[in-house]
Amino acid sequence: MAPAPSPPALETRDLTIRFGGHVAVDAVNCAFHPGTLTAIVGPNGAGKTTYFNLISGQLRPTDGQVLVRGEDVTGLTAAARTRRGLGRAFQLTNLFPGLTVRENIRLVVQSRRGAGMDLLSRAARRTDLVDEADAVLARMSLAGRRDDLAGALPHGDQRKLEVAMLAALEPDVFMFDEPTAGMSVDEVPTILDLIRRIKETTDKTVLLVEHKMDVVRQLADRIIVLHNGALVADGEPAEVIASPIVQEAYLGGAIEHA
Incomplete structure (x- = not known):
């Protein structure tokens, strides 16, 4: 059967x-x-x-x-x-343009884990959050851009970052x-x-x-x-x-x- x-x-x-x-x-x-x-x-x-x-x-x-x-x-x-x-990636990029690429991903990981959303908190220094963000960026071929501001990225890299943010949401x-x-x-x-x-x-x-x-x-x-x-x-x-x-x-x- x-x-x-x-x-x-x-x-x-x-x-x-x-x-x-x-x-x-x-x-x-x-x-x-x-x-x-x-x-x-x-x-x-x-x-x-x-x-x-x-x-x-x-x-x-x-x-x-x-x-x-x-x-x-x-x-x-x-x-x-x-x-x-439910996780959604949009036709138009939906990023935090004034934050770095890594910070965009870290915020998603931080939110998913229930660690709060305070950018200036100790969460920004938690190596587990940063390491997971870096792993996502590596899979998306964005590791070399991790310290760049999201708003300064070329359009193609902004698209990749948005998909990376969705992947980090799991x-x-x-x-x-x-x-x-x-x-x-x-x-x-x-x-x-x-x-x-x-x-x-x-x-x-x-x-x-x-x-x-x-x-x-x-x-x-x-x-x-x-x-x-x-x-x-x-x-x-x-x-x-x-x-x-x-x-x-x-x-x-x-x-x-x-």
């Missing part, structure tokens, strides 16, 4: 948001399981980032629910959802919103390698919004497709990419919901 599938780490039930008369996310039902990487694709304006914002708590839904390990977190703030294991669910946006061809492999390593950790769940289909093909176990806010396809990458519904979406043709 085959083992029962693991319960979802994250689930959305009839998740919907309306802005006036516009339905940006339309009753999306989807479950995400540990050990899988799901790519969320669709044309511009399909509702992908809005769906992420509803999951992570930046937006409150008009209808529906968000559940983390079976717990309804729909009414919780983004910070409370983070404490329950969430159960990793949410990446176009993590390679604005990066050069030479910079992209570092990000993809990190995401690949996270994916190989079987108790983690990864969601990835990405426009670059070569990245999706490399990483995804599953693809879901949003169009006009609705879920219109869900399945294995090769099958979904080849489907007429996806071809029409990316070519700008009309889609009829099945």
Whole structure:
């Protein structure tokens, strides 16, 4: 007898948001399981980032629910959802620009361990926090930048630092919103390698919004497709990419919901 599938780490039930008369996310039902990487694709304006914002708590839904390990977190703030294991990296960098690269990572480690957030406290001199921050920076090829101010980094390194901050948070669910946006061809492999390593950790769940289909093909176990806010396809990458519904979406043709 085959083992029962693991319960979802994250689930959305009839998740919907309306802005006036516009339905940006339309009753999306989807479950995400540990050990899988799901790519969320669709044309511009399909509702992908809005769906992420509803999951992570930046937006409150008009209808529906968000559940983390079976717990309804729909009414919780983004910070409370983070404490329950949701980690989110944004399209735009979300750093402490006046702090060094190492201090950005150390603050995340410090917060995760419940050591407080006082920059001038003894936590800044705790070697265990600093050592863990340095280990994260080494994995992200940022060790040589650790004493630079985050705000002075080139865009590609700022992107890497934000992903490093998410990795240092050690969430159960990793949410990446176009993590390679604005990066050069030479910079992209570092990000993809990190995401690949996270994916190989079987108790983690990864969601990835990405426009670059070569990245999706490399990483995804599953693809879901949003169009006009609705879920219109869900399945294995090769099958979904080849489907007429996806071809029409990316070519700008009309889609009829099945």
